[in-house]
Amino acid sequence: MPLLYQWRAGGETRQISDRTIRLALHETLRESGITDASGNPLDFHPHDFRRIFITDAILNGLPPHIAQVIAGHNNINTTMGYAAIYPTDAIEAHQAFIARRRAIRPPEEYRAVTPEEWQDFLGHFERRKLALGDCGRAYGTDCIHEHACVRCPVLIVSPAERPRLVEIRDNLADRIAEAEREGWLGEIEGLSVSLAAAEEKLTQLDAQQERRDTPVFLGIPAFDQFAARTSDVQEP
Template identity: 70%
Template sequence: MHLDRAEHRAFWAWATVEFLRHTGARVEELLETTHHAMIQYRLPTTGEIVPLLQIAPSKTDVERVLLVSPELADVLATIIRRVRDPRTGVIPLVTRYDSEERQWDPPAPLLFQYNRGGEPPAINSQTIREILKETVTFMGLSDATGRPLTFTPQDFRRMFITDAIRTGLPPHIAQVIAGHSNINTTMGYNAIYPTETIEAHRAFIARRRTLRPAEEYRTPTNAEWGDFLGHFERRKLLRRHLRPRLRHRLHPRTRLCPLLAPPAGPGPARPVGGDPPQPHRPHRRSRTRRLARRGRRTQGQPRGRRG
């Protein structure tokens, strides 16, 4: 076993997972992150300096800036210590082949690079997917049916957006952070569970009740509650007794329409042999026959009745 290679791939698997789950970035944006992407911003209100991470445009050709959390700052600092040249203290400039643009990018201090034989090449997307697969296989993760799990870089992007919206981040803010041009795309990444939907609806009703007068939400009396429940019982009885009677008397599309229901009581007697025969309706003469008849007319004959 090559211990150096195993340690190298384990480290970059950890760095990839932590970077993706704290930023929600795409794999192309991860590979294009450089040392110059970390900037500082002074808040105009308090004067506090906050670290920011500049994400290069990839899919939508729009740059965006992310707030660096303490966990993400620790990950970035560990990566910088890893790739920095111990002799010079600077991050080497490496070139990267952009598979989407099909061209080589200019040399840049990329964070996702490794030293191989004294030459630091950039990590590509295929390597990222391979080390994620190796990590999941080594950990033996499986789903409820026992099948092994598979993770892709896009899965961490979905988890980031879902966790952000579940913890109270407005969807339109999550759209800006994720770099989506349409908010429907952001909501498509968000995994909503039935329990969360019920709890969110109950919280919405509670908030709405606090904004309305209290007399609008008084407790119903026993008589009002009985009428409310009796409404559904009457609907069940009507549906149970009227549907068999209407089944053979109305068109299938109008069986449940109360306006077309026949009066109560026995209906008209049906013939023994089934429905009565319908009167014969001869077909109208076709356009071809009319044209043929016109052709047999003489040139001077009027269009009325022929003599």
């Protein structure tokens, strides 16, 4: 993911370490000459500015649920604790955010939907169901591939339809061989494009299945990696 604090080092972009940021803060505070009530230099840490940012952002109208995403909190109560706010403040801030968004949106977008428009919207999802899976085409858009679904990049092939896709791939290969025998050069070009698309989708299906079957190692050590004990207890 993009990093907020990064610099060029050794010919590549790297994350600035916490230690470097801490040293920069201490140096800046020391050079500023600002002290606390007892005359000692101020002592700030990166996490202090994180808390200040969240508090200031929410108090100035940023919805708490967005601040939660920015801060990376799993629970919005953690964000509310950072900002030292109450549920009423969170609700009011969210309502104010919605009101501001509605004020800048065209008023015709908030009109009542007609029965015809609603049926057309529901029918769109019915029309997305294809023999090989689903069409990922956005609502209100036309098919730009003239329903040549095998070639279309927005075709979402169902894993259950893999045998059917294999049949299509094999049939395309047979048709290309026939066209080469008969000298139908125009047919070969079109069929080759479809064959390449079918093989690509098969590769995507296999990669998806491999990801499902392969466990993801998150760096958590197994028991035998950190426990080296023996037991003298006799098995029953």
